[in-house]
Amino acid sequence: VQLQASGGGLAQAGGSLRLSCAASGSTLSSYAVGWFRQVPGSDRVFVSAINWNSGSTAYANSVKGRFTVSRDNPKNTVYLQMNTLKAEDTAVYYCAARRMDGYEYAPRLGYDYWGQGTLVTVSS
Secondary structure, eight states: OEEEEEOOEEEETTOOEEEEEEEESSOSTTEEEEEEEEOTTSOOEEEEEEETTTOOEEEOTTTTTTEEEEEETTTTEEEEEEOSOOGGGOEEEEEEEEEOTTOOSOOSSOOOEEOOOEEEEEEO
16 A cells, blocks of 8 residues: 655644545555654654544544544545644654554554655744
8 A cells, every 4th residue: 555645734833734645556444544743853653543444543642632533435545634733743744554454443553554754834
């Protein structure tokens, strides 16, 4: 499966952005899709994930209540709606996919397929 992340850009603190992760080469019906972010000099960290089949979701504490992950079956695309953005949300955001083999949870690690990053910059 190939992943293409898009939707990054510049937003003001308190504003919103929506990231998209479009998949090709395979349907996402057997996968979970996760979002991660990375700032220069730091490790890539988990942000959110969704299990395509079950719809189960997971969020990092830092984004819970502000970010929402969702899926669009016909478009084979996962979205990350980011509201009430903060300066500390500034990072390169990556989407990734992991085969779930029937498991219904939304994993925070173990992803095998990665898209390129999209830069989100939040100005304070």
